[in-house]
Amino acid sequence: MPSFQGPKGTRDLYPLDAAKRRFVMEAWRSASIRHGFEEIDGPTFEHLPLYTVKSGEGIVSELFSFKRAGGEDDYALRPEFTPTLARMYAAKAGSLPKPTKWFMAGPFFRAERPQRGRLREFLQWNVDFLGLAGDPKAPEEIERAKAAADAEVIATCVSFLASLGLTPRDVRIRVNHRFALSQWLESQGVAAERQGDLFKLLDQRGKLPEGQFAVGLAEFGFSTQQAEVFQKGVVRITVDDPQSAGDAVLDLTLFAHAVMPLAQQFAQMGIVDWIDFDLTVVRGLAYYTGMVFEVHEASGAERAIAGGGRYDGLVELFGGPGTPAVGFGMGDVVLALVLQDRGLMPEDARVVELAGLRPDVFVLSNGSAEADAWVRPLCARLRAAGLHARHSYKATKNIGKLLKDGADLRARFAVIVESPESVTVKDLKTGSQSAVSLEGLASHLRGA
RNA sequence: GUGGCCAUAGCUCAAUCGGUUAGAGCACCGGGUUGUGAUCCCGGGGGUUGCGGGUUCGAGUCCCGUUGGCCACCCCA
Numbered sequence: 001m002p003s004f005q006g007p008k009g010t011r012d013l014y015p016l017d018a019a020k021r022r023f024v025m026e027a028w029r030s031a032s033i034r035h036g037f038e039e040i041d042g043p044t045f046e047h048l049p050l051y052t053v054k055s056g057e058g059i060v061s062e063l064f065s066f067k068r069a070g071g072e073d074d075y076a077l078r079p080e081f082t083p084t085l086a087r088m089y090a091a092k093a094g095s096l097p098k099p100t101k102w103f104m105a106g107p108f109f110r111a112e113r114p115q116r117g118r119l120r121e122f123l124q125w126n127v128d129f130l131g132l133a134g135d136p137k138a139p140e141e142i143e144r145a146k147a148a149a150d151a152e153v154i155a156t157c158v159s160f161l162a163s164l165g166l167t168p169r170d171v172r173i174r175v176n177h178r179f180a181l182s183q184w185l186e187s188q189g190v191a192a193e194r195q196g197d198l199f200k201l202l203d204q205r206g207k208l209p210e211g212q213f214a215v216g217l218a219e220f221g222f223s224t225q226q227a228e229v230f231q232k233g234v235v236r237i238t239v240d241d242p243q244s245a246g247d248a249v250l251d252l253t254l255f256a257h258a259v260m261p262l263a264q265q266f267a268q269m270g271i272v273d274w275i276d277f278d279l280t281v282v283r284g285l286a287y288y289t290g291m292v293f294e295v296h297e298a299s300g301a302e303r304a305i306a307g308g309g310r311y312d313g314l315v316e317l318f319g320g321p322g323t324p325a326v327g328f329g330m331g332d333v334v335l336a337l338v339l340q341d342r343g344l345m346p347e348d349a350r351v352v353e354l355a356g357l358r359p360d361v362f363v364l365s366n367g368s369a370e371a372d373a374w375v376r377p378l379c380a381r382l383r384a385a386g387l388h389a390r391h392s393y394k395a396t397k398n399i400g401k402l403l404k405d406g407a408d409l410r411a412r413f414a415v416i417v418e419s420p421e422s423v424t425v426k427d428l429k430t431g432s433q434s435a436v437s438l439e440g441l442a443s444h445l446r447g448a
Numbered sequence: 449g450u451g452g453c454c455a456u457a458g459c460u461c462a463a464u465c466g467g468u469u470a471g472a473g474c475a476c477c478g479g480g481u482u483g484u485g486a487u488c489c490c491g492g493g494g495g496u497u498g499c500g501g502g503u504u505c506g507a508g509u510c511c512c513g514u515u516g517g518c519c520a521c522c523c524c525a
Contacts, residue, residue, distance in 0.1 A: 005498075005516050005517095055525060061449080079525065081525095082525070112524080113449080113522090115521095207521095283525095284523080284525075307524090329525085396478080397482085399485095400484055403483095404484095404486085405485090414484085414485085416483075416484080426484075428485075
């Protein structure tokens with residue numbers, strides 16, 4: 001046992017782990033890029049006040065914060081990206097296009113007690129859509145543009161999930177709308193100042209003991225039957241017929257009308273199969289101003305895979321111009337649990353391939369002294385020609401063992417050196433082999 | 449921050465009621481069967497039983513602390 005253990009809640013990534021991380025990062029990147037988002041990044045630590053501005057002093061206990069030895073300034077490792085994003089956007093807002101579509105993926109740090117699906121250092125993918133297309137003025141146009149941006153962001157998320165082989169049967173996008181919910185609650189007699197407490201209650205659904213949820217709702221004037229509708233959560237909204245939304249005991253028509261632009265956008269993007277409208281998704285953050293959503297494993301077994309929503313006031317909070325914005329973050333920890341559970345995390349051999357780690361050629365000697373001396377120079381030549389060439393570091397002259405080494409590395413070809421003039425190329429997939437001249441070796445390996 | 453369970457080789461595990469030198473498989477390294485990919489045979493390196501204290505003639509085993517892991521609560525940006 002080593003004398004040192006890694007810090008709590010961190011992970012050591014050995015080659016296959018690193019390959020898997022790369023696989024996830026690449027899937028995040030390519031989904032973002034094909035949806036037209038541009039990659040950015042910021043510092044992994046910021047001035048501490050950047051985080052307390054948005055979340056209050058209470059956040060500090062959840063952060064890794066520090067002062068430089070002898071220094072005065074407080075810093076904190078980034079626990080999320082949104083403040084950095086808002087800061088970066090605010091700094092150049094005047095020269096940025098409308099809309100600005102940015103994404104990033106990188107490490108984040110939170111000083112929380114680790115548990116299932118949560119570590120102290122993790123990767124997070126952030127996708128944000130700032131500003132609106134077409135500089136709309138009329139309220140209906142603004143709403144439509146917001147709904148379009150909301151749907152575009154969610155569609156990017158769906159596109160990623162699908163690219164890994166997940167389906168609407170595996171994961172659900174639970175969508176709600178803070179503003180529409182507020183309006184509707186008001187119509188049900190829940191005054192605005194009481195809604196914060198109700199949101200908290202809705203958020204706790206599922207964690208509360210049997211019956212407690214209904215008891216809590218009763219305090220807001222909802223009947224037992226109505227509580228059952230909340231318990232189920234999901235609201236069906238048919239695009240052509242808003243009146244269809246709701247239930248005999250809970251008239252959600254007003255809510256459905258408010259959410260209709262979103263539902264239409266989801267239909268246009270072809271992602272309705274993934275979406276559930278869910279009254280109980282409120283998200284803890286006070287700064288969400290419109291659509292909010294979470295991605296969950298379909299049975300609800302794990303904590304949220306991703307979460308986000310619209311935060312139209314945030315850029316302004318960080319000193320920029322008032323800018324409508326919508327975005328989400330997705331961590332790698334819960335995602336990995338879900339992928340593993342569904343058998344969708346690539347096998348070791350496959351991840352080596354997906355991460356682009358397969359050697360083109362594995363060079364070995366037939367055992368003669370002359371051939372032994374040529375293995376390394378030949379590798380050097382092949383590498384100079386741009387090929388991924390490897391050789392064994394073992395002392396054995398057993399060709400069978402050496403070939404197994406090459407096969408274990410998933411090399412495409414083995415080259416058996418007989419002499420400086422003569423080599424045999426073996427295709428490790430088909431098993432066929434042939435003599436190839438030294439001059440043509442590199443192009444043979446590249447082309448074949 | 450609170451609580452429960454756990455910690456033996458790189459991995460999976462074993463070691464009677466507290467009793468002698470802590471074992472096995474796999475993996476890794478080497479040798480052989482004298483040139484072809486999950487063969488077979490032989491050999492090897494690896495451990496202060498997470499760490500620190502205590503009880504005892506004697507501790508992997510019991511007690512306390514500590515670090516880390518898992519799980520739940522709090523929180524979840």
